Amino acid sequence: MNVTILFTWNENGKAIFLTERNVLVKSYCSLSNTCSFQDCFQSCDMTNAAKGYLVDxxxxxxxxxxxxxxxxGIGEYKIGKNVLLKAMGLGSCVGVVLSDVSTGICGIAHVLLPGASNNGETKYAETAIExxxxxxxKLGARKxxxxxxxxGGSQVFKHMNLEILKIGNRNARSVEETLINKNIPILAKDVGGDVGRNVIFNPVDGSMIVKYTKGEVLWL
Incomplete structure (x- = not known):
């Protein structure tokens, strides 16, 4: 599948378009919560600019x-340069993005459990981040x-009151503590609640898109 990913912006907002054979097939738009067109690719300045670019x-x-x-995927991390990063289907899991915007090098981890692993398993927050x-x-990012x-880190089982069962809260706390201990600035976070999330990261401007399973979209 030959997919081209475009990022475009203007004074009103910004959008990411996924295209196949010069046809727009999916979009993430910072105006989606207020735009009546949603993902229908109707006429707007950003959509028209993307379509024009594909033609010429x-x-x-x-x-x-x-x-x-x-x-x-769950328990994995991926790194790359100038690539769109995703961690999908986050419930109690946390999607963690590290990025060096100056080089375009970025990474995303799909954290399943808090703490560190004794044998290097990257499903644990501390191990994955390290x-x-x-x-x-090693790839060229500057610390x-x-x-x-x-x-991420939602409370999937709403009625569970025991702290040990609140794995979402523990995951989010473990991620934050690890980042602080590594002296990595935290620019944005969206954690807790009882709704699932998908996370998409754009290395061009460092924006993280959080798409809730109920439909709302948040750009951070």
Missing amino acids: TTSNPSIVTLDGELSA KMLEDMI SKISAKFA
Whole structure:
């Protein structure tokens, strides 16, 4: 499948378009919560700019092409350069993004459990963040320029009151404590509640898109 990913923006908002064979097939738009068109690809300035770029690929300062996408499954992390990152289906899990916007190098971890692993399992928050950070630096990211955003950690079972069963809260707390201990600035977070999330990260401007299972979209 030949997918092209475009990021475009103007004074009103910004959007990511996934295209196949020069046809727009999916979008993430910062105006989606207020736009009556939603994902229908009706006529608007950003959609028209993307369609025009696909037809005539002359340089457009407000359009950037990304080099593909990577999705981290449960307990995994993925790193890349100038790629769209995803962690989908987050309930009590947390999607953690590390990025060095100056180089375009970024990573995303799909954290399942709090704490560290004795044998290097990256489903644990501390282990995943440590390994992802190390691999990003090997790839060329600069530690002093790396920042973090994360989302997830919902309380899937609403009526569970025992603290040990509140795995979402524990995951979010473990992620935050690890980032603080690593001196990584936390630029944004969206955690807790009782709703599932999908997380998408755009390395061009460092924006993290949180899409709730109930439909609302948050840009951080």
